Amino acid sequence: MRGTTIAQEKEARINHEINAPEVRLIGVEGEQIGIVALGVAVSMADEAEIDLVEIAPTAKPPVCRLMDYGKFRYQESKKKHEAKLKQKQVQIKEVKFRPNTDDGDYNIKLRNLINFLVDGDKAKVTLRFRGREMAHQEFGMRLLERVRDDLEEYAMVEQWPRMEGRQIVMVLSPKKKESTAAKNKDTKAKEASSNNVKELSNIK
Structure with missing residues (x-):
């Protein structure tokens, strides 16, 4: 009415x-x-x-x-x-490292980062220095570069590592899922390349 x-x-x-x-x-x-x-x-x-x-x-x-x-x-x-309500709110999940993070703890944190990225969330990776550790910032930078390389399949760097006070901060965004068509095209290209190699081998 x-x-x-x-x-x-x-x-x-x-x-x-x-x-x-x-x-x-x-x-x-x-x-x-x-x-x-x-x-x-x-x-x-x-x-x-x-x-x-x-x-x-x-x-x-x-x-x-x-x-x-x-x-x-x-x-x-x-x-x-x-x-x-259906639209997913993108969140930024933080995972903290230390310059002397051991491999066991590193792998746990890496799995957490992968889970966040797969869920579509951004990840903020921080590495905090204490006391004299500030004199060896290169160790922290190498660790973040390792994180970046290990997550190459899942993430792209939105903010490259930079110093913020006594910590280095890096922000990662989830990679967009490759379309089925693109995957098929890539698969066909690999198969064609493999077949070419086999043919060349047979000729020899």
């Missing part, structure tokens, strides 16, 4: 707010009714207890449709809300 609240919240003009002597009218089921006087269209909406909604104001004459505008706005709002 029509009401002041709907008129204030709406984006389209409805009912008596429509400023045109005549409109091209579309029915409730989407059927084309044709060009009618605005008063006639509003009367049809009143009789059906629904709204006359201007959906194409720049057309000549404007295109209007008979519908329950309140219900329409509710459904559209619900669709937008559901779509928003």
Whole structure:
């Protein structure tokens, strides 16, 4: 039904707010009714207890449709809300290293990074120095380069390692998944190359 609240919240003009002597009218089921006087269209909406909604104001004459505008706005709002919920919020997960991180701890942290990246999250890799460790920053830089190389299959560097106070920070983004077509093309190329090598071997 029509009401002041709907008129204030709406984006389209409805009912008596429509400023045109005549409109091209579309029915409730989407059927084309044709060009009618605005008063006639509003009367049809009143009789059906629904709204006359201007959906194409720049057309000549404007295109209007008979519908329950309140219900329409509710459904559209619900669709937008559901779509928003489905959109994954990209998070930045942090994993901390030390210059003397041993291999066992390194592998655990590396697995965590892989899990974050596979889930579509960004990863912030930090390496903090303590005391005299600041004099050997090259060790920390080498470790982050090792992390970068070990994650080459899963990530690309968004922010290269840089000093921030007493720590080095690197940010990684998940790599986009290779399309099936690209994978097939790559597979075919490898197979063709392999076949060529076999043929050359047979010739020899």
